[in-house]
Amino acid sequence: MLAMNYRGPLRVRIDHKPEPQIEHPQDAVVRVTRSCICGSDLHLYNGSVPDTRPGMTFGHEVTGVVEEVGPGVEKLKVGDQVLVPFNIACGKCVFCQQELYGNCHESNSQATAVGGIFGYSHTAGGYDGGQAEYVRVPYADVGPTVIPENMDPDDAVMLTDVVPTGYQAAEMGGIQPGDTVVVFGAGPVGIMAARCAWLFGAGRVIVIDEVDYRLEFVRNYAPCEAYNFRELGDVVVFLKRTTDWMGADVVIDAVGAEASGRVMQTLLGRKLLMQGGSATALHWAINSVKKGGIVSIVGVYGPIDTLVPIGNVVNKGLTIRGNQASVKRLLPRLIEHVQNGILDPKALITHRIPLEEVSDAYRIFSAKLDNCIKPVLLPPSARS
Ligand SMILES: NC(=O)c1ccc[n+]([C@@H]2O[C@H](COP(=O)([O-])OP(=O)(O)OC[C@H]3O[C@@H](n4cnc5c(N)ncnc54)[C@H](O)[C@@H]3O)[C@@H](O)[C@H]2O)c1
Ligand SMILES: [Zn+2]
Ligand SMILES: [Zn+2]
Numbered sequence: 001m002l003a004m005n006y007r008g009p010l011r012v013r014i015d016h017k018p019e020p021q022i023e024h025p026q027d028a029v030v031r032v033t034r035s036c037i038c039g040s041d042l043h044l045y046n047g048s049v050p051d052t053r054p055g056m057t058f059g060h061e062v063t064g065v066v067e068e069v070g071p072g073v074e075k076l077k078v079g080d081q082v083l084v085p086f087n088i089a090c091g092k093c094v095f096c097q098q099e100l101y102g103n104c105h106e107s108n109s110q111a112t113a114v115g116g117i118f119g120y121s122h123t124a125g126g127y128d129g130g131q132a133e134y135v136r137v138p139y140a141d142v143g144p145t146v147i148p149e150n151m152d153p154d155d156a157v158m159l160t161d162v163v164p165t166g167y168q169a170a171e172m173g174g175i176q177p178g179d180t181v182v183v184f185g186a187g188p189v190g191i192m193a194a195r196c197a198w199l200f201g202a203g204r205v206i207v208i209d210e211v212d213y214r215l216e217f218v219r220n221y222a223p224c225e226a227y228n229f230r231e232l233g234d235v236v237v238f239l240k241r242t243t244d245w246m247g248a249d250v251v252i253d254a255v256g257a258e259a260s261g262r263v264m265q266t267l268l269g270r271k272l273l274m275q276g277g278s279a280t281a282l283h284w285a286i287n288s289v290k291k292g293g294i295v296s297i298v299g300v301y302g303p304i305d306t307l308v309p310i311g312n313v314v315n316k317g318l319t320i321r322g323n324q325a326s327v328k329r330l331l332p333r334l335i336e337h338v339q340n341g342i343l344d345p346k347a348l349i350t351h352r353i354p355l356e357e358v359s360d361a362y363r364i365f366s367a368k369l370d371n372c373i374k375p376v377l378l379p380p381s382a383r384s
Contacts, residue, residue, distance in 0.1 A: 002379065003057045003132035004358045009047030014356050017057065020128065020136035025072030028140035030064035030084065033382040034157040035130040035355075037365050037375050039187045040300055043258060044121060045362055048270075048277055049302060051122040058119040059131030059377075060086035061160040063153055066144070067134065075141045082144040083156040084137055085164075085327030088116030088127060091142035102324030107138065113303065114324060123303070131358060133379045145331055148339065155338050157376060158345030163334050165298050165325040166192025166254075170200050172296040172321040173250035178203035182239060182248040182288060184281040186214035186226065188348050188374045189298060190254035194222035195343065197252075206248070208235060208284075210260065213371045221347065229261055239288040247290035253322075255281035256299030257306065269306065276304025286312050286320075297322030351375035354383065 005015035020029055041058050043049050066080040076082070089096050090106035095115070107116030108125035116138070119129015129135065137144055147156045166189050175181055181197040183190045186209035197205045205224035209215050215226040232238040240247055257277025260266060265278035285295045286309050295318055313320060337343040350373045353361040358377060365375050 001133040002355055003128075004059065004355070006044065006052065006056045006058060007054050010045065012045060012058075012359050012362050014358050017132070019134050022068060022070045023136065024138060025070040026139050026141065027070045028066050028073055028076055028137045028144065029068040030062070030082065030130070030135050030137050030144070031067045031381065032062055032064040032130050032133055032135055032379050034063045034153060035059040035132075035377050036061035036157055036161070037131070037361055037377065038161060039189060039256070040120070041362075042366050043256065043300055045366060046258065048258060049121045049123060050304070053122060056119065056121070057128040057132050059129030059135070060118040060120060061157055061162070062118065062130030062135060063147065063157045063160070064130070064135070069140060073140045076144055081147045083147050083160050084118070084130065084135070085143045085145070085331070086117055086161045087143065087324065087327055088118060088125060088138055089142050089328065090139050096142075099326055099329040100323070101143075101326045101328045117324070131355065131377055133355070133381065143328060145328075148335060151335070151338065152346055154346035154349050154376070158348065158374075159331065159334055159338065160327065161325065162188045162192050162348065162374070163338070163343060163345045164327045164330040165189050167196045167330055167334060168323070168325040169193035169252045169254060169296050169298040170196040172294075172323070173197070173200070173252055174294050174319075175200035175202050175250050177201035179249035180204040180206070180243055181250045181252065182285075183207045183252045183254055184285055185209060185254035185299065186211065186218045187254065190252070191218045191221055191348060191373070192345070193252050193254050193298070194218055194224050198222070199342070206239070206242070211368050214368075214373065217373060235261075235284055236287045243290070247288055247293060249290060250294050250296065251285040251289040253281045253285045253295065253297045253299040257301045265307070276302045276306045279306040279308050282306075282308050286318065289316070289318060291316045292318070294319045294321065298325065348374040349376055353377055355379045
């Protein structure tokens with residue numbers, strides 16, 4: 001089959017690989033109809049996630065048709081059209097029982113932090129992902145969810161990650177009615193977090209990024225105030241000033257470990273590799289939230305240490321929450337929100353690119369060319 005193949009930092013190409021097989025009674029094989037590229041894939045693409053092995057296929061935001069099921073699969077049938085959450089979860093361990101599907105103890109049993117994730121290095125279990133014609137889906141009765149008949153497949157693919165992650169970012173912020181919410185990052189996740197902040201009763205939503213077309217998009221889509229940090233001078237001082245010197249009630253980090261904006265962080269974390277990336281957005285989040293406020297982190301940080309102003313966390317009495325989104329927990333509510341028109345996730349999809357052109361797709365998304373917000377890869381069978 002055709003599959004994206006990681007060859008090393010900044011090098012991905014389309015290749016032929018053997019089609020995946022049922023390896024376990026609870027597996028399914030899914031024929032992919034759509035697979036997105038995510039900001040999380042850029043961490044892999046840039047070579048900043050430990051143990052990302054050449055030969056791996058990325059892709060954790062997938063819809064498709066069930067092609068084959070193992071003998072232990074009870075709920076899913078051949079021919080079902082499904083959306084596949086990015087988390088691989090057993091559904092039975094102590095963490096899955098608490099609906100912490102991003103922290104499954106079985107699907108990535110050699111790790112003690114993150115659970116398994118499709119196409120996300122051996123740090124997240126070493127599973128091949130869905131930027132391919134077919135993908136093997138373990139624990140097939142747990143994650144994959146049949147797409148409701150009236151749902152646009154472009155909305156469905158956004159429910160595998162971006163919508164739940166943006167929603168959970170807002171949820172973890174514990175937003176109270178009237179709160180001022182600041183979101184760092186106007187990528188798909190930050191855009192969705194800003195949109196969802198209103199659902200929790202925010203009174204004011206401010207988004208910070210450095211890419212003007214994304215700021216323009218979120219300003220209309222969320223809708224919200226949106227600022228380019230390059231034009232603000234000191235972004236923390238700006239955010240304090242605009243909140244009567246109190247700071248925001250809730251700040252969301254939707255950037256993660258490859259932030260730009262501070263020379264010291266970029267130098268130590270991205271050039272000299274002396275820490276796990278650059279925690280600039282998190283630094284700004286801690287410093288611009290009010291005393292007693294909440295910082296919600298969905299931007300990805302790896303297992304390596306990162307410099308953040310922990311003293312300010314203590315002295316300001318902050319609550320910090322973070323996690324990989326628990327997609328399955330949120331799906332029933334979010335499917336309803338899409339069906340009722342409260343959320344319109346497909347509006348974020350700006351690019352539909354043939355799977356065969358995967359290396360161009362990575363370049364466009366990574367370099368933020370052509371006003372790209374969210375690219376979707378379409379395998380040949382999904383185009384005919
Ligand atoms: N926790 C989860 O479950 C989960 C799920 C999906 C994605 N993520 C993570 O969320 C983050 C965002 O994902 P995305 O798909 O939107 O990525 P993206 O790369 O498209 O967007 C990131 C945005 O951050 C901006 N940015 C860079 N430095 C900044 C700074 N200092 N301040 C403000 N903005 C800055 C960039 O210009 C870019 O627009 C990534 O780290 C991704 O790995 C987490
Ligand atoms: Zn993703
Ligand atoms: Zn589990």
